[in-house]
Amino acid sequence: MTHTSPATIQQRIDAIRADIRNTCAHAGVPENQPRLIAVSKVQPDDRIEAALAAGHRIYGENRVQEAASRWQDRRAAYPDLHLVLIGGLQSNKVADAVALFDEIQTVDRPRIARRLKKEMDAQQRPLPVMIQVNTGEEEQKTGVVPADLPDLLALCHDELGLDVTGLMAIPPVDDEPALHFALLKKLKERHGLARLSMGMSGDYATAAAMGSDDIRVGTAFFGPRETDTARP
Numbered sequence: 001m002t003h004t005s006p007a008t009i010q011q012r013i014d015a016i017r018a019d020i021r022n023t024c025a026h027a028g029v030p031e032n033q034p035r036l037i038a039v040s041k042v043q044p045d046d047r048i049e050a051a052l053a054a055g056h057r058i059y060g061e062n063r064v065q066e067a068a069s070r071w072q073d074r075r076a077a078y079p080d081l082h083l084v085l086i087g088g089l090q091s092n093k094v095a096d097a098v099a100l101f102d103e104i105q106t107v108d109r110p111r112i113a114r115r116l117k118k119e120m121d122a123q124q125r126p127l128p129v130m131i132q133v134n135t136g137e138e139e140q141k142t143g144v145v146p147a148d149l150p151d152l153l154a155l156c157h158d159e160l161g162l163d164v165t166g167l168m169a170i171p172p173v174d175d176e177p178a179l180h181f182a183l184l185k186k187l188k189e190r191h192g193l194a195r196l197s198m199g200m201s202g203d204y205a206t207a208a209a210m211g212s213d214d215i216r217v218g219t220a221f222f223g224p225r226e227t228d229t230a231r232p
């Protein structure tokens, strides 16, 4: 493995932004500048340090324990760090997740919503959340199916008073992602929500051109993951 420098990271960020600019121009839509969530799961320390040295502060992780070991000690050195949970959440990890993360994009069932509310109250950390939607209605995938979204939103927003900022989705690997991005956008608009988290290394430019506010980019930001055991 070659050493990753801050300049390499900066070049990749510039390339991602240029790619989005070109795709928006090509699609004839206004240029979009989504937030770039650098997905740091499984990435080695030298790449994390290079990204921090390049000035990047927004990172996504999909496992609470792994995220804690990577980020807990770095918090003190980087007070403006913004950590986003983008992986499925189990009830026994909710307390740790609320303590570590600044935002949770994977609320997908009533039990988790209630636990989050309880922990946010107890820790006095009212974090912004997104609802994860299983747009492909895949069996083993996390996320609420579109038909159950209205009830979950009502619970989160009206009953629990959570700060629901928008919707997040991971399209099925074998499908055309644009179909799922379009569905997520429609659901967002129907429910009057503010933000969309959609787009990964293979499709962030498409997602941006379709109105994504948060792209979650791992390999295109850091380079390939060495041991890829942490796929969604």
Ligand SMILES: *Cc1c(COP(=O)(O)O)cnc(C)c1O
Pocket (backbone or CB within 6 Å): 039, 041, 062, 086, 087, 170, 200, 201, 202, 216, 217, 218, 219, 220, 230, 231, 232
């Ligand atoms: C791993 C992961 C990503 C990033 O995947 P890349 O293809 O490396 O960009 C984005 N979103 C979620 C939910 C992930 O788990």
